[in-house]
Amino acid sequence: MEKYNEGIEGIAAEEEDEELDLVALVTANANDTSQYLIFEGSDTQLYAKNVSKIEELLVYKDIDMVRTHGNDLILGTADIRGNMTTIVNFDKWYGNEILDEREYELIILAHYGGHRLGIVVKRVESIVNIPPDTMTDNSENDEKTSFITKVNIGQKSQMCIIFDSDKMLLDIFDTIDAKAMEDTKAIQKVDTEKMVLFADDSKFIRKMAEGLFAKMGLKYRMYENGQLLIDDLKNMAPEEIALFITDLEMPVMGGRDVIDNIRTNKKYNGVNIIVHTNMANANMGDSLIGAGAQRIIGKVNMFALGESIKEMIV
Missing domain, CATH: 3.40.50.2300 (Response regulator)
Structure with a gap:
């Protein structure tokens, strides 16, 4: 996985007007169900999402979005490649502090449960392999968390939360x-x-x-x-x-x-x-x-x- 880490390490330093194609980064290892995208929340905690549920990464400021009013979780709707896509802020859904919009760099474009979802995040750190036998169930402590694990980012071992994508889907689309x-x-x-x-x-x-x-x-x-x-x-x-x-x-x-x-x-x-x-x-x-x-x-x-x-x- 070293080449994948090299390909995404320092992703925040990319030119902001360039679209970041995650699919290209994982194509060579697309059958690995243990591949996770690691990103940082406003609380500086690391979070993870399985790449099998992700289509690509987009630069947040480049997205033209119609704002939603009267919904606590949905930021708005954006036309992404001809598909009307619901946009949510990860920190808001998870219950973290909401930062100034200028601090949010990327949108994780996910497609699951028959819905396209753009998840706004502060910063992406890396793509890593997380074997299932290194995960600990944490759902009893936090219903939005599936499990916790440790990941190595930049030579440092850190705690990481793998959030419950299914819970997010059911919260956002409450019907x-x-x-x-x-x-x-x-x-x-x-x-x-x-x-x-x-x-x-x-x-x-x-x-x-x-x-x-x-x-x-x-x-x-x-x-x-x-x-x-x-x-x-x-x-x-x-x-x-x-x-x-x-x-x-x-x-x-x-x-x-x-x-x-x-x-x-x-x-x-x-x-x-x-x-x-x-x-x-x-x-x-x-x-x-x-x-x-x-x-x-x-x-x-x-x-x-x-x-x-x-x-x-x-």
Whole structure:
């Protein structure tokens, strides 16, 4: 990863009128689900976002935006490459001090959950690899945090917060949860006694999935990370399992390792895998299918997930 760090270190020193293309920086390693963009908050704390959910970086002052009034979280709407994009200030959402606008340099353009979101940040530090087994779950201490870890920035080891992107999405677009449940009303029950195994570190996504499974009359087990799912396989026979559903970005063991563990065991050859993720990288999707997943479904689209479950269940 050294060349990626070299490519983005000192990014704030770039000419301000140049667009910063993150996609070009990560293309050579696009299938690495452990790649994170590190940025600094107004509190000087380091935060991280998985690059699979990021399209590019943009210079904040270059964006023409219509301001929003009456919404505490949304700054406005900008036309980015022909797509109307909601713009939010990360510090405002997270609860940090709001700085003078001139101190905010970049917009992280993210595309997940069927929504484009421009996240305004003070400064980007680097792109680093964060292995899942180095992450510690911190969601009980802070609902906006998925986990915490340590990263090396400029020869210095520092604490870093990996924030809950799903929580951000649900906070910004506050009708998503209700709409997702409304969309599941037409989904029919599934006639099976087998178990669906579902792994996702976000408690908000697990809650939504539990509501879907209940409507479908499914038996299921929920796991906060991939390792818990894999460890639990010894407690059930392969013929008891109807389907695996896994997120990609999780602590301890991520979704790619879950797929590898399942597909290296021939006992589960007949059981399908759905990847439930908000990644924006198409190349990564191709890689996951090649690794043994049957389908990739975007998060919070409960109708699409329900329809895929009906098709994929064995």
